[in-house]
Amino acid sequence: xxxxxxxxxxxxxxxxxxxxxxxxxxxxxxxxxxxxxxxxxxxxxxxxxxxxxxxxxxxxxxxxxxxxxxxxxxxxxxxxxxxxxxxxxxxxxxxxxxxxxxxxxxxxxxxxxxxxxxxxxxxxxxxxxxxxxxxxxxxxxxxxxxxxxxxxxxxxxxxxxxxxxxxxxxxxxxxxxxxxxxxxxxxxxxxxxxxxxxxxxxxx
Amino acid sequence: xxxxxxxxxxxxxxxxxxxxxxxxxxxxxxxxxxxxxxxxxxxxxxxxxxxxxxxxxxxxxxxxxxxxxxxxxxxxxxxxxxxxxxxxxxxxxxxxxxxxxxxxxxxxxxxxxxxxxxxxxxxxxxxxxxxxxxxxxxxxxxxxxxxxxxxxxxxxxxxxxxxxxxxxxxxxxxxxxxxxxxxxxxxxxxxxxxxxx
Numbered sequence: 001x002x003x004x005x006x007x008x009x010x011x012x013x014x015x016x017x018x019x020x021x022x023x024x025x026x027x028x029x030x031x032x033x034x035x036x037x038x039x040x041x042x043x044x045x046x047x048x049x050x051x052x053x054x055x056x057x058x059x060x061x062x063x064x065x066x067x068x069x070x071x072x073x074x075x076x077x078x079x080x081x082x083x084x085x086x087x088x089x090x091x092x093x094x095x096x097x098x099x100x101x102x103x104x105x106x107x108x109x110x111x112x113x114x115x116x117x118x119x120x121x122x123x124x125x126x127x128x129x130x131x132x133x134x135x136x137x138x139x140x141x142x143x144x145x146x147x148x149x150x151x152x153x154x155x156x157x158x159x160x161x162x163x164x165x166x167x168x169x170x171x172x173x174x175x176x177x178x179x180x181x182x183x184x185x186x187x188x189x190x191x192x193x194x195x196x197x198x199x200x201x202x203x204x
Numbered sequence: 205x206x207x208x209x210x211x212x213x214x215x216x217x218x219x220x221x222x223x224x225x226x227x228x229x230x231x232x233x234x235x236x237x238x239x240x241x242x243x244x245x246x247x248x249x250x251x252x253x254x255x256x257x258x259x260x261x262x263x264x265x266x267x268x269x270x271x272x273x274x275x276x277x278x279x280x281x282x283x284x285x286x287x288x289x290x291x292x293x294x295x296x297x298x299x300x301x302x303x304x305x306x307x308x309x310x311x312x313x314x315x316x317x318x319x320x321x322x323x324x325x326x327x328x329x330x331x332x333x334x335x336x337x338x339x340x341x342x343x344x345x346x347x348x349x350x351x352x353x354x355x356x357x358x359x360x361x362x363x364x365x366x367x368x369x370x371x372x373x374x375x376x377x378x379x380x381x382x383x384x385x386x387x388x389x390x391x392x393x394x395x396x397x398x399x400x401x
Contacts (some may be wrong), residue, residue, distance in 0.1 A: 032232070069296055076289065078238065103328040107325055107328075110321055125284040178387075181388055186382070188378040
């Protein structure tokens with residue numbers, strides 16, 4: 001196994017160096033719009049994980065000899081088929097929460113990890129590496145979404161997981177999509193700053 | 205006269221008040237990719253607008269055929285994906301047969317202009333907000349143009365967002381998000397914010 005494709009490198013890339021939200025800018029729309037509390041962030045993380053994992057794993061069996069033009073339709077069709085049992089099961093597990101996501105739940109079918117990253121990264125790897133990469137990409141995404149949802153809830157509503165914190169001032173505009181964009185931009189900058197600081201400290 | 209007024213309001217709302225990127229963040233990941241290359245912007249814009257217009261017409265017929273019921277949210281995404289895939293493949297076949305030069309040019313980015321959250325999201329939004337075929341069609345065009353406007357507004361400042369003058373932590377992607385957020389705030393003010401005196 002080459003250094004570039006080592007398990008450690010794949011995990012580090014998926015979680016940190018190419019974190020889907022904080023670095024690569026993938027699947028941002030549902031984060032910015034729906035993840036404004038910790039609970040809604042948890043719902044998004046769960047639904048994203050289920051749809052993305054099963055769609056990518058099933059899509060990896062689509063033969064490469066089929067032209068890309070047709071393959072991409074098959075990927076989204078598989079996503080739409082995975083969506084059907086997912087929505088039924090998740091609706092019974094977390095009733096009411098799925099409907100709060102509105103159109104952003106079915107939109108996960110065409111998320112950029114499935115459309116773009118599958119062809120450029122995932123499907124070029126061996127099956128084992130691919131599964132590892134997908135799993136840690138999803139973990140990286142979920143961790144970032146949960147943390148983001150919690151911070152956004154604290155700043156915009158003064159609560160954490162629904163419990164009042166007694167904040168002296170709240171920024172209620174952060175609940176809106178534009179506030180979500182600004183907060184996500186700040187979070188991405190902070191993440192890069194911390195990463196560079198840790199990297200420099202490691203080099204010294 | 206009222207029909208024309210409704211159509212204009214529908215299209216105007218879709219471009220400005222309910223802009224796919226600035227109001228709903230739909231297709232932001234696509235915007236991040238596309239704004240890097242200003243050369244393809246015109247072709248990409250035409251392609252997205254054409255696809256949203258075509259799928260919106262077919263969405264109208266699908267909605268009439270399948271109707272809206274308590275269980276439609278389970279299978280409607282599959283129907284919309286079939287519509288989207290059909291428009292995509294028919295467009296590519298027509299271009300390949302009748303305009304091979306354009307086919308070669310558009311082949312690079314037509315998949316990204318068809319399969320993204322902005323286009324699929326537009327089908328759901330149109331289905332919720334429109335009633336007549338004309339409204340479906342013009343709302344579709346409006347959403348496409350709104351997306352192009354957002355991509356253009358981002359592409360024109362791309363060099364500055366990625367400039368070395370910007371602090372390293374914010375340079376590029378983080379600054380791009382802050383910029384979209386600020387523009388989103390302006391669009392939000394345009395559409396729904398009222399001041400009480």
